Amino acid sequence: MRRSFSIISFFGALLFTSATFAQCDIPNQLTNGQMADATQLMANFESLRNCIPTPGGANNSVQLNDGNGGLNGIGPLSDGQLIIGNSSGAPQASTLTAGTGISIVNSPGNVTISSGGGSSFQREFGPFAPPNAATFTMIDSPASIVPTVTNVANVGLVYSVPITSNTTAFPGAYRIVPTSATWTLTLRAKYPTLMGSFPEFGVWIKDSAGKMLGAVMESRSSSASLVVKRCDSNISLNTNPYVQGISDAPNWFRIQFDGTNIIFSTSWDGQNWLIFWSEAKTTFLNGNLSYVGIGGITGISSTSLWRPGSTLGGLVTYWDIDDDPASNRVIP
Structure with a gap:
């Protein structure tokens, strides 16, 4: 009985927590108080499984709504890559670019940003443009x-x-x-x-x-x-x-x-x-x-x-x- 309750609860969560899942065509409708038949229940699960979009991209890709009920993949991301917004299209995987005096070190799951290798600036305020x-x-x-x-x-x-x-x-x-x-x-x-x-x-x-x-x-x-x-x-x-x-x-x-x-x-x-x-x-x-x-x-x-x-x-x-x-x- 405990296992049956867990399956039904999981099925209900899938139905009501995702707009995508809610659009799926479920062949057997269950009403309040109705005893669930295992054959009907498994048919519903099979229909739901076939309806859920297949993950896009390669292994470890970040999933993205493609706007048509499906999924696209970004990545997989390399060391230091971030997902950057793109107002004219889908977000892009990109790395940070270091400006003048800035150092960026990428490693698995980590980005370290530092200024001048840790050296302290000794210049005064105002324009700084010494000759060579x-x-x-x-x-x-x-x-x-x-x-x-x-x-x-x-x-x-x-x-x-x-x-x-x-x-x-x-x-x-x-x-x-x-x-x-x-x-x-x-x-x-x-x-x-x-x-x-x-x-x-x-x-x-x-x-x-x-x-x-x-x-x-x-x-x-x-x-x-x-x-x-x-x-x-x-x-x-x-x-x-x-x-x-x-x-x-x-x-x-x-x-x-x-x-x-x-x-x-x-x-x-x-x-x-x-x-x-x-x-x-x-x-x-x-x-x-x-x-x-x-x-x-x-x-x-x-x-x-x-x-x-x-x-x-x-x-x-x-x-x-x-x-x-x-x-x-x-x-x-």
Whole structure:
């Protein structure tokens, strides 16, 4: 009796819990209180079995209503695959695609998503588009003071120079100026807390004769100054035509070349710009502009302020120039 009750209960559940099953043609209708005949009951089960849609697809496929009372199969799914909705048709089996800085590892029954292999981001808010170290094809190493440029993931381009007591050498890292008639370079850089005299960091232009024109933040007796420098060579200062003390050093620098003039400006927010110097390309330079880059004095005259093995330099986190636009390198 217990077995008969279980069969009848199961049959009733099949009849009333599925719209698909309810549409099946059952040959023997049973009424309330009627004693079920085993032959009729088995005929009903056989009819129901033949009516239920056959599973679609291969073994381990996910079943999908085909809209015609049948089943279609999706899959079987491979490691990491998910069923993704498709507004124009049936859902699709697909894997996740990793964006910039994201890692996705698929395994049986599991998807692991991580950021940068677990490394922490050390960059500030705002656009992040550092230049590639490989683009700086001319490393200027006066007095055997050799700077390096290194790509550091999630940090930026690191420019580094050993500290010496030499305050008359101007090392730097340069690239060829754009070939266009006019161009603009905009960069954002972090640089060390200014101390002593005369470490500096900034942006420079070289002409074909090796003369240099630069705009730097410079430490003068541990006070910050915005300085325009003219150098006869990488070991010879000519003059400083512009010197202005600044209590809050800016992080943004810009050089514009309009075909005739070289224009320096700076910014504290990257949006509002203070134009502080402009001169013709032939005022001091020979007019044949060859290189543009970063650098400056990394010497501190007072050796009591540092020990051997120390370095200075800067960290460039944004670089935008006509033939190497930041839009090609922006990391969200």
